[in-house]
Amino acid sequence: MNRVFGSEDTPEFFHKIESVLKPLLSIVEREFINDSASTAAVQRGDVPRNITSLVSFAERREDLQPWERSANVRVVERDASDKPTAVEADLQTLVRDFGAHIAIPVLYGKDFLERNPQFLDDFWRFDNDLFPLLMVGVPPWIPLKIIQDGIASRSRMTVALEGLYRRIDQYQKGDPVDFNADMSDVGIATERNQVYDKFGVSMKHRADMDLSFVWGQNANTQPLVFWFLAYIHSAPGLVEDLRREIAPWVKVATPGPMEISSMDISALHRECPLLKSAIYETYRLGSEATSIRRVDRPITLLDGDHKHQLQPGTFVSAPFSVLQNDASYFPDPEKFVPDRFLEVDSETGRKVARYGKLRPWGVGPASCKGRTFAEKEILTITAALISIWDMEPAEGAWNVPASLPGTGAKKPAKDIRVILRRRVAP
Ligand code: HEM
Numbered sequence: 001m002n003r004v005f006g007s008e009d010t011p012e013f014f015h016k017i018e019s020v021l022k023p024l025l026s027i028v029e030r031e032f033i034n035d036s037a038s039t040a041a042v043q044r045g046d047v048p049r050n051i052t053s054l055v056s057f058a059e060r061r062e063d064l065q066p067w068e069r070s071a072n073v074r075v076v077e078r079d080a081s082d083k084p085t086a087v088e089a090d091l092q093t094l095v096r097d098f099g100a101h102i103a104i105p106v107l108y109g110k111d112f113l114e115r116n117p118q119f120l121d122d123f124w125r126f127d128n129d130l131f132p133l134l135m136v137g138v139p140p141w142i143p144l145k146i147i148q149d150g151i152a153s154r155s156r157m158t159v160a161l162e163g164l165y166r167r168i169d170q171y172q173k174g175d176p177v178d179f180n181a182d183m184s185d186v187g188i189a190t191e192r193n194q195v196y197d198k199f200g201v202s203m204k205h206r207a208d209m210d211l212s213f214v215w216g217q218n219a220n221t222q223p224l225v226f227w228f229l230a231y232i233h234s235a236p237g238l239v240e241d242l243r244r245e246i247a248p249w250v251k252v253a254t255p256g257p258m259e260i261s262s263m264d265i266s267a268l269h270r271e272c273p274l275l276k277s278a279i280y281e282t283y284r285l286g287s288e289a290t291s292i293r294r295v296d297r298p299i300t301l302l303d304g305d306h307k308h309q310l311q312p313g314t315f316v317s318a319p320f321s322v323l324q325n326d327a328s329y330f331p332d333p334e335k336f337v338p339d340r341f342l343e344v345d346s347e348t349g350r351k352v353a354r355y356g357k358l359r360p361w362g363v364g365p366a367s368c369k370g371r372t373f374a375e376k377e378i379l380t381i382t383a384a385l386i387s388i389w390d391m392e393p394a395e396g397a398w399n400v401p402a403s404l405p406g407t408g409a410k411k412p413a414k415d416i417r418v419i420l421r422r423r424v425a426p
Contacts, residue, residue, distance in 0.1 A: 005132045005215070006154050006207035016201050017209065021394075023195045024095065031188050039265045042376045044187070045102035051384040052109035054098060055082040055420050067097035076419060085422075088394055089416040091224040096124070099222040099381055101319055107217065109186035110163055115179070116160040122153035127219050130154065131407045135200065151406070153355035154211070161207035161214070168193045168205075204288060217406060220287060221374045223409040227286035228382050229391070230416060231336045232278055238338055239386055245272050246383045254425035258388040268379050276353035277341040283360035287409050288321040291362040320359045329357045333335035336400070390421045 001007040001017070031037050055073055056065050064073065071094035077086035079405045097120055104113055108162065115121060130150025134140060140151055163178070168190060171183035232238050249271065250265040271321070293316050301308040310316060325333045330340070331388065341353045361368035366372070385391075393399070395416035403410035 001208065001212055002225065003137075004131055004142070005208060005212045006151070006158070007211075008205070013208070014203055016199060017426050020195050020201060020209070024213075026131055028213070028369040032119050032370040034149065035266065036220070036373060038372040038376055039269075041106050041154075041187070041373050042102075042265050042276045042380050044106050044185075045377070047384045048263050050098070050102065051381070051388060052259055052391060054094070054385065055087040055089055056117050057087055059084070062264055063238045067094060067101050070097060077342045077421075080122055087312070087420050088417060089420060091391075091418045092223070092412055092415045093230065093231060095225045095381070095385075096222040099377065102322055102381065103221065103227050103377060104214065105187075107187045107214065108189050109183060111167075111181045111183065111185075112160070115163075119160055122157050124216065125153045126150050126157065127215065127407055128411065132405070135407070140281060156209055158204075159285065162203045164189070164292060165193060165196070165203050165206040165210070170195065172197075174327055217370060219406075220372075220408040221377055221407065223411065224282060224286055224374075225378050225381050226412065227410070228279055228282045228378055229385065230398070230400045230412075231282055231285070231412055232338070232382070232386075233336055233391060233393075234400050235336060238278070241279070242272075242275055242383075243386055250383050250387045251255050252425065257422040258423060258425050260384055260387060260401050261386065265376055270381055272379075272383075273342055273351040273353045274275045274339065275383070278338040279375065279378060279382075280321075280341040280353055280355060280358055280360075281336060281338055284324045284330065284333075284340075284358055285401065285410075287324075287360050288319070288406060289360050289362050289408070290320065291318045291359075291364070291366070292316070293366070306383065318363070320362075323357060323359070339370045383426070386425050388424055391416065394419055 001013075007013055013417060023377070031041060053065050055068060056063065057075060058064050059070075059075055061069070068089070071089045073087050073089045073094075075084040075086070076088045077084070079085050100120055100123070101113060104119075120426045126414050129146050130153070133147060133150075138147065138248050142149065167177050167179075167181050167183055168186055170178065172190060172193060177183055192213075193206070194212070196209075201209070232242060246268060249260045249267040250260060253259045253261040295310045295312050295316060297312055299310040301310065327333050341356065341358070342351055343354050344350070345352045361371040399413040399416075401416065404413055405411070
């Protein structure tokens with residue numbers, strides 16, 4: 001928090017964090033791991049409605065959807081009556097910002113991103129450019145543009161979060177709310193605010209603590225939506241197979257341009273083994289989970305002929321991406337094999353997707369507290385997108401770009417330019 005998220009390096013901050021961390025995490029766990037609560041949370045993001053305007057076909061910048069604004073959208077095809085029918089866009093940027101517009105209002109309500117339209121650009125600049133440098137110990141005062149721009153983005157995000165918590169606090173206490181903002185749809189941030197209030201955490205410290213939380217909610221999830229879409233489209237015939245598998249759970253209104261009339265998010269998560277196996281394979285290739293633990297008491301580990309003695313006060317780091325690429329666990333590890341995680345259940349005879357050795361969420365009691373929500377968000381966005389949109393690569397063939405190390409999920413070395421058309425039912 002000090003080194004990367006820029007929180008105050010003071011005993012007061014440290015003391016506050018120690019008191020609030022457990023109650024804050026238990027709120028997240030209750031909302032985002034539990035099956036029915038996580039489904040309800042994804043439902044609040046209203047993917048079926050929003051996906052209809054994934055690209056709006058608008059030509060004036062001010063008419064674009066907020067998630068289209070950084071994606072270089074361009075109308076590339078029109079019908080006989082001059083109505084736009086196809087749009088070209090940068091896939092990674094488009095789905096990353098679409099996903100963030102689904103997820104962030106679930107925490108903070110709709111007003112937050114509308115009031116802070118720069119937040120997402122700042123978020124990704126911080127995540128892509130600044131985070132990895134600070135993480136390896138580069139000092140924040142170095143007068144390099146990449147660092148100073150990243151620090152400015154981080155400061156703007158903290159100011160935005162501080163303003164948000166002030167408004168939530170005013171709303172909860174029945175005081176007049178700054179700008180008369182609508183706080184009625186704020187999600188678990190209201191419960192977080194009660195914890196902050198109970199322990200006397202200042203508004204600035206609330207913002208410092210929440211920055212790492214909103215980062216954790218988005219930094220891995222949204223890039224993985226991109227990798228998932230890129231991989232499933234690059235495997236011949238897979239999108240058609242997935243459309244067939246999800247069809248009972250994603251109802252589409254016909255005739256005309258397709259629209260989703262209902263979606264069973266829990267069933268997508270429970271009843272679609274190929275979709276699940278393909279997302280596990282995407283985690284294997286696209287995520288870089290690491291569990292880091294502080295050693296509390298001396299431990300001796302035996303490892304073949306080696307004996308490791310772990311000293312209290314040191315840290316142990318388990319980078320699971322090493323295992324994810326180990327050919328002895330995953331043959332042809334560089335290949336995307338969508339059914340790699342499919343098994344036949346010996347009792348029911350049904351196909352199921354099982355993690356096996358994969359650990360995308362870390363391990364033990366400190367493993368990811370948002371995993372069910374994250375997975376449902378990715379599956380819901382992907383299932384909705386392939387149900388009502390056709391997508392093809394502008395350069396003719398699906399070439400999944402090389403990946404670069406990221407801050408939890410890999411970054412594509414370059415974006416994919418895609419052409420999107422609404423699917424039309426007879
Ligand atoms: C695909 C998306 C995601 C991936 C791959 C992911 C992965 C991880 C990993 C590897 C950890 C560290 C676990 C460990 O130390 O063993 C973690 C921690 C955490 N994640 Fe996620 N995460 C994702 C999405 C989310 C979301 C959507 C949320 C919140 C809604 C979230 C909240 C958290 C929290 C609060 C922790 C800290 C847990 C603790 O210290 O007890 N994550 N995540």
